[in-house]
Amino acid sequence: MTTTPAERLTSLLEDVLGAPLPVRLRAWDGSEAGRTGTPDDPNPPTVIVNRRRALRRLLWAPGELGLARAFVSGDLSFDGDIADGLSRFWQLAKPGTGAVRLDLRQKLGALGTAARLGAVGTPPRPPASEARLGGRRHSRRRDRDAISHHYDLSNEFYAFLLDPQMAYSCGYWTRDEGPGYTLVDAQRDKLDLICRKLGLAPGMRLLDVGCGWASLLVHAAEHYGVHATGVTLSAQQRDYGVERVRRAGLSERVEIRLQDYREISEQPFDAVSSIEMGEHVGQENYGVYAAQLHRMLRPHGRLLLQQMSRGSVGANTAPGGGAFMEAYVAPDMYMRPLGETLGFLEQAGHEIVDVHSLREHYVWTVRPWLETLQAHRDTAVRMIGEEQWRIWLLYLAGAALAFEENRMGVHQILTVRPGADGTSGLPRSRTGILGIDPAVGSAPAGAPSPAATA
Numbered sequence: 347m348t349t350t351p352a353e354r355l356t357s358l359l360e361d362v363l364g365a366p367l368p369v370r371l372r373a374w375d376g377s378e379a380g381r382t383g384t385p386d387d388p389n390p391p392t393v394i395v396n397r398r399r400a401l402r403r404l405l406w407a408p409g410e411l412g413l414a415r416a417f418v419s420g421d422l423s424f425d426g427d428i429a430d431g432l433s434r435f436w437q438l439a440k441p442g443t444g445a446v447r448l449d450l451r452q453k454l455g456a457l458g459t460a461a462r463l464g465a466v467g468t469p470p471r472p473p474a475s476e477a478r479l480g481g482r483r484h485s486r487r488r489d490r491d492a493i494s495h496h497y498d499l500s501n502e503f504y505a506f507l508l509d510p511q512m513a514y515s516c517g518y519w520t521r522d523e524g525p526g527y528t529l530v531d532a533q534r535d536k537l538d539l540i541c542r543k544l545g546l547a548p549g550m551r552l553l554d555v556g557c558g559w560a561s562l563l564v565h566a567a568e569h570y571g572v573h574a575t576g577v578t579l580s581a582q583q584r585d586y587g588v589e590r591v592r593r594a595g596l597s598e599r600v601e602i603r604l605q606d607y608r609e610i611s612e613q614p615f616d617a618v619s620s621i622e623m624g625e626h627v628g629q630e631n632y633g634v635y636a637a638q639l640h641r642m643l644r645p646h647g648r649l650l651l652q653q654m655s656r657g658s659v660g661a662n663t664a665p666g667g668g669a670f671m672e673a674y675v676a677p678d679m680y681m682r683p684l685g686e687t688l689g690f691l692e693q694a695g696h697e698i699v700d701v702h703s704l705r706e707h708y709v710w711t712v713r714p715w716l717e718t719l720q721a722h723r724d725t726a727v728r729m730i731g732e733e734q735w736r737i738w739l740l741y742l743a744g745a746a747l748a749f750e751e752n753r754m755g756v757h758q759i760l761t762v763r764p765g766a767d768g769t770s771g772l773p774r775s776r777t778g779i780l781g782i783d784p785a786v787g788s789a790p791a792g793a794p795s796p797a798a799t800a
Contacts, residue, residue, distance in 0.1 A: 350373065350375070350377035350379065351373035351374065351375055351377055351395075351463055352371050352372060352373040352375075352377035352378050352379040352380070352395075353377070353379045354459050354462065354463060355371055355373060355379070355395065355401075355459070355463075356371050356379040356380045357459075358455060358456060358459045359371075361452060361455065362448060362452055362456075366380075366381065367379075367380040367381055368381060368390070368431075368434035368435065368437075369381055369390055369391050369392060369393050369426075369431055369434060369435075370382070370390050370391070370392040370393070371392070371393050371394075371395070372392055372393070372394045372395070372425075373395050374395055374396055374397055374398060378392075380393075389426065390426070391424060391425065391426025391427055391428070391430055391431040391434075392424070392425040392426055393422065393423075393424060393431065394422065394423045394424065394425060395421070395422060396420060396421055396422065396423055397421045398463060398464055398465040399416075399419075399421045399465070399470050400416040400421035400422045401459075401460045401463065401465035402460070402465050402466065402467050402469070402470055403415045403416045403419075403421060403469075403470055404416065404456075405456065405457065405460055405465070405466070406469040406470070407469075408448065409669065410668055410669040410670055411669040411670070411673060413670075414669060414670040414673060414674060414740070415470070415472055415473055415476070417736055417740055418473040418475060418476075418674060418733050418736050418737055418740075419470075419473045419733070420732065420733075420736070428739060428740070428743040429716070429743040429744075429746055429747050432743055432744055432747050433747055433751075436747065436751070473733050474733065475674060475731075475733040475734055475737055476673050476674060477492070477495050477672075477673055477674065477677040479491050479492055479495070479677055479678065483628065483630075483678055484627065484628040484630060484631050484678060486606050486608065488678070489579060489606065489626070489627075489678070490579045490606075492626065492676070492677045492678045493578075493579040493580050493626065494579070494580060494581070495677060496675060496676055497558075497578075497579075497580035497582065497583055498580050498581060498582045498583075499730060499734065500582075500729050500730055501559075501582050501583075501585075501586045502729050503726065503729040503730050504559065506718070506722070506725060506726065506729060507715055507718055507719065507726075507738075508715070509529050509530045509533050510530060511530070511533050511534065511537065511561045511564075511565070512558065512559035512560070512561050512586075512590075513533040513536065513537065513558075513561040513562075514558055514559070514622075515536070515558075515621050515622040515652060516536070516622070516652065516704045516707050516708040516711050516756050517529060517532030517533045517535070517536045517707055517710070517711040518532055518533075518535045518536035518539050518704065518707060519532045519535075519707050519710050519711075520532070520535050520783065520784050520785035521785065523710065528714075529711065529714045532707070532710070532711065533561070533711075534565075535784055537561060537562055537565040537566075538565070538569070538784070539758070539781075539783075540562060540619055540621070540650050540652070540758070541562075541565065541566050541569065541570050542780060542781025542782075543648070543650050543700070543758070543760050543779070543780055543781065544617040544619065544648050544650050544760075545617070545648060545779075545781075546566055546570040546572050546617060547570065547571070547572075548570065548571030548572070549571065549572070549573070550570075550572045550573070550616040550617060551572065551573050551574075551575070551615045551616045551617075552566055552572045552573070552574040552575070552615060552616065552617050552618070552619065553574075553575050553576075553577075553610070553615040553617070553618045553619070553642055554574060554575070554576040554577075554618075554619045554620070554621070555577055555607050555610075555618065555619070555620040555623055555639065555642075556577070556578060556607070556620055556621065556622070556623025556626070557576025557577060557578050557583070557587065557602060558578065558583055558587075558621070559583055559586050559587055559590065560576060560583075560586070560587030560590050560591060560600070560602060562574075562576075562619060562621060563576045563587070563591070563600050563602065564590060564591065564594055564596065564600065567594075567596045567599045567600050568594065568596070572599070572616075572617075573599050573600075574599065574600045574601070575600075575601045575602075575603070575615070576600070576601070576602045576603070577602075577603050577604075577605040577606075577607060577610060578602070578603075578604065578605075579604070579605075579606060580604075581604060584602055584603070584604045587602040588602050607623075607627070607635060607638055608634065608638060610638065610642060614641070614642055614643055614644040614647065615642055615643060615644065615647065616644060616647050617643075617647055617648050617649075617650075618639055618642050618643055618647065618648075618649045618650075619649070619650045619651075619652075620639060620649075620650075620651050620652075620653075621650075621651075621652045622652055622653060622654060622756075624651060624653045624687070625653060625654050625676070625679050625680065625681055626676070626678070626679055627680075628678060628680050629665070629680045629682065632680075632687075632690050633690055633693065633694065636690045636691050636693070636694035636696065637694040637695075639651070639694070639696075640694045640695045640696055640763060643763040644763070645763055645764065645765040645766065645771075646762065646763065646764075646765055646769070646770065646771030646772075647762070647763050648699070648760060648761065648762050648763075649696060649759075649760070649761045649762075649763075650758060650759070650760055651687075651691070651758070651759040651760075651761070652704075652756065652757070652758045652759075653687060653756065653757060653759065654681050654754055654755065654756045655681055655682060655683055655684045655687065655754065655755040655756065655757065656681040656682065656683070656753070656754055656755075657681075657682060657683040658683055658684065658752065658755055659752055659753070662681075662682060662683060665680050665681050665682060666678070666679050666680060666681075667679055667681065670740065670741075670744070671741070671744075674737045674741070675737065675741050681754070684701070684755065684757055687759070688701070688759070691759065691761055695763065695764075696761035696762070696763065697761055697762050697763070697764050697770060698759065698760075698761055699760045699761055699762050699770075699772065699779065700758075700759075700760040700779070700780065701757055701758070701759050701760075702757060702758040702759075702760075703755060703756070703757050704756050704757065704758060705749055705752065705754070705755045705756055706749070706750075707756075708745070708746075708749040708754075708756050709746055709749045709750045712742055712745050712746040712749070713746055715742055716739075716742040716743060716746060719735070719738055719739060719742060720739070723735065726738070760779075760780075
């Protein structure tokens with residue numbers, strides 16, 4: 347009886363997983379095996395092994411990196427809901443880690459299967475999109491290169507993927523999604539939430555560290571009358587932001603610099619924000635980052651830090667997000683449990699005022715991005731190429747799943763720099779500090795908060 351390539355691969359995978367394959371598998375010769383449709387699961391996703399080279403990649407780089415290289419190169423592809431497929435495999439992998447470990451017998455079996463299928467050979471060249479950074483980790487030059495790898499991809503692509511405000515961070519969903527409330531509204535409500543928590547008012551000076559495409563700078567200047575300074579390491583972000591500020595007629599009140607956070611030296615600001623930038627500074631430098639944010643605040647000034655975390659429900663086995671994220675999306679990123687971040691901030695002199703989890707809000711934010719990427723594949727490929735489209739497909743699907751399953755979190759952390767006498771200068775009531783939420787109050791978006799007028 348002839349055994350097809352798909353049957354051989356399915357048998358190998360089921361031995362490694364210790365369970366039936368949770369997806370359908372199609373090999374390069376068109377043969378299929380694995381899960382079939384059932385009344386409860388009529389259309390299981392299909393993993394497609396387009397070329398034998400996919401197996402060779404896995405032999406030379408077992409685990410997540412080999413799978414990532416196979417998918418990014420097109421040696422491996424997917425038919426169906428990719429997030430569903432990832433979830434099925436995650437549930438079978440080692441609890442808490444997503445890792446699969448092969449013993450010696452399984453390794454020899456994998457090598458034998460690859461040999462019988464004609465897949466043994468020299469290591470394939472990694473895809474061109476794989477990050478290749480040099481120099482000391484988190485040196486200023488290497489940080490610039492790491493940021494450029496991700497954020498200098500294409501302003502055109504980010505404008506296509508994101509909402510018109512170009513907010514590339516977790517939204518704040520104050521209502522269920524529907525015709526009258528979309529990602530655009532959730533991102534506006536997030537920007538307004540930040541401004542309220544910071545107690546912004548006309549004439550105040552705001553510093554935004556890692557300012558992205560200037561979404562917060564423009565919102566704060568337009569709706570709260572502040573003078574805002576933003577810094578970024580991405581040349582494309584800086585150029586986009588400067589032009590955006592000019593078109594909005596805000597050039598006299600908003601400045602954007604291509605500058606490392608360690609190089610900011612002017613007098614303290616009334617408020618400081620840093621939205622999903624702290625993940626990029628590294629574990630070794632986080633104390634320096636926290637101290638610099640403190641130094642940039644005047645006494646009684648507030649900091650709003652929005653930051654992702656890992657390790658809240660177990661060991662932090664992948665602070666960089668895993669081999670795929672580290673090689674293709676955000677090299678040198680480091681995430682830790684929330685408590686460790688709070689410790690760094692307190693050691694630098696910040697008083698923690700409020701911690702607000704937005705984890706599930708990230709699921710609702712990433713899903714529209716993923717839908718846009720899938721629905722307009724040809725447009726995205728024209729902008730960034732086939733490899734990058736595959737990277738972003740896997741990145742967004744994996745991110746949605748990680749937040750959904752509580753393997754990653756995101757929090758807004760509000761702090762204050764106490765005065766020399768220990769006073770915070772904060773209003774007495776919680777509402778006075780945080781402002782009126784549009785979900786429970788009647789204040790329009792952009793209206794000054796009670797804290798700003800107290």
